[in-house]
Amino acid sequence: MSDNLIDTSGLSKSYSGSPALRGLNLAVPRGSICGFLGRNGAGKTTTLKLLLGMLRPDAGQIRLFGEAMDSEASLIAARRRIGFVSEDKELYPFMNVGQTIRFTRALFPGWRRDLEEKYMELFRLPLMKAVPKLSKGMRTQLMLLLAMARGAELLMMDEPTSGLDPAMTEDILRALADLATVGQSTIFFSSHQLAEVEQICDRVCIIDQGQAVIDGDLDDLKSQYRRILLTFDGMPPSALASLTGVDHLRQRGRTASLLAHGNVDLLVDQARELGPTSVEVRPVTLKELFLDHVRGE
């Protein structure tokens, strides 16, 4: 049995006939921090809702903690082990910070006082401040604290750092790195911030039009993918597109830019035989991977 905390296969969901997910395959290994990337409307929030049991899939399988989510009971059991930080960061408006923490603490027998104290110290949240008066960053920090201190094995977050200033973002990322080190938690979060995903994640999943177009170890992806820039005397030959390992081909005048993975050396040799005047091979950044896969050419 693989040690994935999240495993989906062929996950599909439509809203009144228009498909949001079209056979999503996703794997999040235990102990990883996985960034979930995609354009607006790519299916990120739908995926999170399905994983949390807030929606039912039309087709496909979800396994959480190795268990199939095929009954109400299995969903409830899994939900107990998951902490969730929603995008809108909903909290009870009539409480202050201290009351919110005490209220939540009472609900969870496995509450970790050590983590509560640790993150109170890191975030320096004002105990007496009323929840509606908290800044967006403080609301995020409070929700994160609640999710972490209840002892969740899997933390899911919907755009945790959206709208936060860089210092606040760094605090959140530091808390996540710490949680993965000390708490050995698995973290799965959606984001639009490629820079933060590159900084903190070891796994990345890119979703486009309801399907995963990239799902893997970030450093492995960086090792596997290359950008190959070719310049020709005339128009680049059409044979380029059919070479093995070419993911995307873009042409501008006499130059062709290939995004490729796999046996790049072999590919470069084959491209050389097509008679380019210059060949350049470059590493690929996450931003390039993202843009090349979601642009929808």
Add this chain to the structure above:
Amino acid sequence: MNLRIHFSTGVPIYLQLMEQIKHAVETNAIRAGEQLPTIRKIAEELTMNPNTVARAYRELERDGIVEVRHGSGVFVAGQPSSANKTAEIRQAGEVLRSAIERGMALELSEAELRRVFEEELSRWQENVTPPRRQR
């Protein structure tokens, strides 16, 4: 050791870490036997993924650059040079002691022995130094 990671390049992060630690070892910024920062410390200081730090250490261990001693931490591999030197000096002392004993058995004085030692040392230097300089 001053680690600096560029997250937004195409170079895998664990490779960047490996290169910088290797460089620190090669330039003696950290020496054999010295302890490296813990995974947690690096992950915290650079705000990065602990699994990635662990991967860099794993690969460095495979390359024989570091030694992971479970429970106590990660250390630069190889004999610590200072401890090495001490052992060598002790060995040389034993050789010299037996030479002194044999000299004393031939009823040489302390001053005569010292003169022989100095003479032999300078003769050795004359023989050995020139080819070294030519290198």
